[in-house]
Amino acid sequence: MTMNLTQCTLAAVAAAFSLALAASAQDAQPSAAPLPPASTRTGVTYATDIKPIFDANCVKCHSGDKPKAHLHMDSLEGILKGNKWGPAVKAGDAANSIVVKAAAHQLKDRDGWMPPIPNRAGAKTLTPEQIGLVIAWINQGAK
Numbered sequence: 001m002t003m004n005l006t007q008c009t010l011a012a013v014a015a016a017f018s019l020a021l022a023a024s025a026q027d028a029q030p031s032a033a034p035l036p037p038a039s040t041r042t043g044v045t046y047a048t049d050i051k052p053i054f055d056a057n058c059v060k061c062h063s064g065d066k067p068k069a070h071l072h073m074d075s076l077e078g079i080l081k082g083n084k085w086g087p088a089v090k091a092g093d094a095a096n097s098i099v100v101k102a103a104a105h106q107l108k109d110r111d112g113w114m115p116p117i118p119n120r121a122g123a124k125t126l127t128p129e130q131i132g133l134v135i136a137w138i139n140q141g142a143k
């Protein structure tokens with residue numbers, strides 16, 4: 001099959017258009033991973049919902065005499081106290097809490113993505129569901 005001039009021009013325009021679309025889709029890629037949605041669970045508390053997640057994936061490095069980044073993640077007090085850069089959790093403001101930014105890979109510097117991967121602590125990157133629960137917990141007041 002041979003194309004006439006009009007078909008040929010249309011094909012070329014279509015090809016250029018799809019290339020431009022692909023390029024703009026790439027430009028639109030956010031630099032940080034999108035924040036997972038907050039869990040819809042109500043009454044989320046540290047003791048019942050959050051401690052097990054942090055114990056499994058954060059506490060080995062963030063407890064004891066020399067916690068990494070001087071941050072204790074093994075108690076609610078430690079998390080709220082934070083370190084010299086401030087509290088690790090801002091009650092009511094999950095999006096601006098460093099714990100969420102670190103776990104959801106929102107920090108530009110990958111050294112701050114938590115837990116570090118790979119690691120020897122058996123700690124796993126939190127799932128979107130786990131992060132959603134942490135977000136709900138903080139936005140509900142970090143009780």
Ligand code: HEC
Pocket residue numbers: 054057058059060061062068069071073085088098099102103107111112114115116119120121123126
């Ligand atoms: C294998 C050890 C390890 C585990 C597990 C770990 N961290 Fe960290 N964490 C570190 C180290 C090391 C640093 C210091 C990184 C740096 O200064 O670049 C750090 C720093 C941080 C900081 C400070 C980041 C900043 O930029 O100020 C936060 C917040 C944090 N961790 C939260 C967490 C959370 C939440 C978890 C679990 C989901 C976790 N960490 C699991 C080792 C760990």
